[in-house]
Amino acid sequence: MSQQMDNSHRKFLQSMMTNGIVDEQRAAMLYQQCCDTYKTKCLPDKLNDFIDTINSKLQPLFMQIRKGWSEEDGQQHYALVNVAETDISRMSSDYADYELVLFRKTIELIVVSETGQASSTDILNSTDTMTTKKLKKSETEHLLNRLVRDKWLTEKRGEYSLSTRCVIEMEPYIRTMYQEQLKMCHICHNIAFQCQICENPTCCIKIHNPCVARYFKNKSEPRCPACDDFWPHEIPEIHQPLSQSK
Amino acid sequence: GKEKASQMLSDGTAFDHIVFAENLLSFMGLNRLEEGEEEQQNGGAVDGYLPQDAWQRVAQWSQCCFKTAPTFHYMMGSFHTEPPPPKQKVE
Amino acid sequence: TSQVLKGLENLTEEQVYQKTAEVLQYFLVRDQKKIPIRRADIMKHVVKDYRNIYPEIIKRTARTLDQVFGLKLVEIDTKNHTYILINKLEEPEGMTSSSGPANLKSGLLFVVLGLIFMKGGFVRENLIWNLLKKLHVDIGQKHNDFGDVKKLITEEFVRQRYLEYVKIPHTEPVEHEFCWGQRADVEVSKVKILELMAQLHKDRPESWSQQYKEAHSALSTSSQATSSSQR
Ligand SMILES: [Zn+2]
Ligand SMILES: [Zn+2]
Structure with a gap:
């Protein structure tokens, strides 16, 4: 028997609609603020129960607040996602059809790449094969900016990768479409887009950067957890969650 | 509506949009130019510089006037998922 | 039934x-x-x-x-x-930062709706363009935040029913004026607008007596309208 929703749940859900995705600290802060505002009990370790209550009401409506991890910093995030493809869900007006075609091409470029990234040049070139509408260079650039602003892609030095929001919401789609090409992280067993790869040609396991950081933290000499070869990559620092500014 | 407007004028409580603009510019953080510091552009339209976040300030401040419903945005389900290419292996 | x-x-x-x-x-x-x-x-x-x-x-x-x-x-x-x-839920004081950056367009909307309300319900198009020009928003130029401002105000805000854009009869060349649209009537609070106007002018809301009366009478009719869906 799930709990009933009150205004603190509703306000939290509204914030999720506005933000799309929040990290763990932000979610905890929102939870606290929503409870304070509507004078309801806030138990810091009960965030997941609080979200479960919302999800029980969202489930029949094809929506969900879904938990996932960021490949970039290893932090837990919460995203509000749509879970069903229907005639109605396809009426979404945020992007035109030809823009969605380009977005899917971008996903494909990223998924099949070694690095989990696609350069703007690669994406621009892929527009040549589009049959729906020829996109000008400036239009493509404008669209990529919008996709970054709306938190579907991230961009670093002209290289685009899938955002945490995109991975969380689109994972079922990516699994259906690219089952064969997907890489899995040897440590956490989730899909890996951006990761380090063992250079032993008979091994080639993949590990997310944050998983690398955690796994090799106290090891004097980094060795592959599968083949025991020397791990030749730079070991990233463990990402410290930014202390809250207020 | 029209009668109301003229009524207000005679009421002595007319709203002066010039004063409104001046106060709003200050609120937006206008950097007023020192006299003679710069040539005025476009015949006096520019009397200083607004900071980048000028309109963000107005939007944030006036948010309490709006009972706007938040909107739901998503990517999954917004386009037709074509079935993946057929697999080679046969059961 | x-x-x-x-x-x-x-x-x-x-x-x-x-x-x-x-x-x-x-x-x-x-x-x-x-x-x-x-x-x-x-x-x-x-x-x-x-x-x-x-x-x-x-x-x-x-x-x-x-x-x-x-x-x-x-x-x-x-x-x-x-x-x-x-x-139905108000934005709690101090929580605005957690709901993400405010929609920039609502700032522009506030200025336009605020002006119309303070001027008694109807405002000629030119007056709005002049006001915006003073605020460094020139309808002849592409604006950094708003793009094509004229299109935004005369088309998008009108389609969304925040504004109504009506021809003034017997004008040659044709002139237009703006008033509040049906969406603004239920979504935007006149009481709050008046409060912010007072704050901006370092004055009291009551000193605009007509607007004050209007805002507070609109409050009772709009709650009626939304509860019975009969206007
Ligand atoms: Zn991992
Ligand atoms: Zn290995």
């Missing part, structure tokens, strides 16, 4: 529930652009064969929007049957 009851008899609870969920999803999807949603479109795209129980479906949809999302379904035009969603 007897027709509704008859219709319900032929359907399982599960079917009605499912249809309600679809209508709700339709509202959320169509609200992305903030253009009022027409009953005819709801019928055509979602309700379809269930049109005989439409009143029941819309009642349930409104209830779920309220209970799960804290949103209110309002029929803003009872003649053409168009709906909008508004927020």
Whole structure:
């Protein structure tokens, strides 16, 4: 028997609609603020129960607040996602059809790449094969900016990768479409887009950067957890969650 | 509506949009130019510089006037998922 | 309503529930652009064969929007049957930062709606362009935040029903004036606008006596309008 929703749940859900995705600290802060505002009990370790209550009401409506991890910093995030493809869900007006075609091409470029990234040049070139509408260079650039602003892609030095929001919401789609090409992280067993790869040609396991950081933290000499070869990559620092500014 | 407007004028409580603009510019953080510091552009339209976040300030401040419903945005389900290419292996 | 009851008899609870969920999803999807949603479109795209129980479906949809999302379904035009969603929950003081950056366009909307309200309900187009020019928003130029401002105000805000853009009769060349649209009437608080105007002018809301009266009388009529959907 799930709990009933009150205004603190509703306000939290509204914030999720506005933000799309929040990290763990932000979610905890929102939870606290929503409870304070509507004078309801806030138990810091009960965030997941609080979200479960919302999800029980969202489930029949094809929506969900879904938990996932960021490949970039290893932090837990919460995203509000749509879970069903229907005639109605396809009426979404945020992007035109030809823009969605380009977005899917971008996903494909990223998924099949070694690095989990696609350069703007690669994406621009892929527009040549589009049959729906020829996109000008400036239009493509404008669209990529919008996709970054709306938190579907991230961009670093002209290289685009899938955002945490995109991975969380689109994972079922990516699994259906690219089952064969997907890489899995040897440590956490989730899909890996951006990761380090063992250079032993008979091994080639993949590990997310944050998983690398955690796994090799106290090891004097980094060795592959599968083949025991020397791990030749730079070991990233463990990402410290930014202390809250207020 | 029209009668109301003229009524207000005679009421002595007319709203002066010039004063409104001046106060709003200050609120937006206008950097007023020192006299003679710069040539005025476009015949006096520019009397200083607004900071980048000028309109963000107005939007944030006036948010309490709006009972706007938040909107739901998503990517999954917004386009037709074509079935993946057929697999080679046969059961 | 007897027709509704008859219709319900032929359907399982599960079917009605499912249809309600679809209508709700339709509202959320169509609200992305903030253009009022027409009953005819709801019928055509979602309700379809269930049109005989439409009143029941819309009642349930409104209830779920309220209970799960804290949103209110309002029929803003009872003649053409168009709906909008508004927020029932206030933005708590100090929580604005956590709901993300405010929509920049609402700042512009505040200026335009505020001016119209303070000027008694109708404002000539030129007065708005002049005011905006003083605020460094030139309708002849592409604006950094708003792009094509004239298009935004005379088309997008009008389609969304924040504004009405009407020809002034007997003008040659034709002149236009603006007034509040049906969405603004239910979504925007005149009391709050007046408070902010007072704050901006370092004055009291009461010193604009006509506007004060209007704002506080509108408060009672708008709550009537939304609760009975009869205006
Ligand atoms: Zn991992
Ligand atoms: Zn290895």
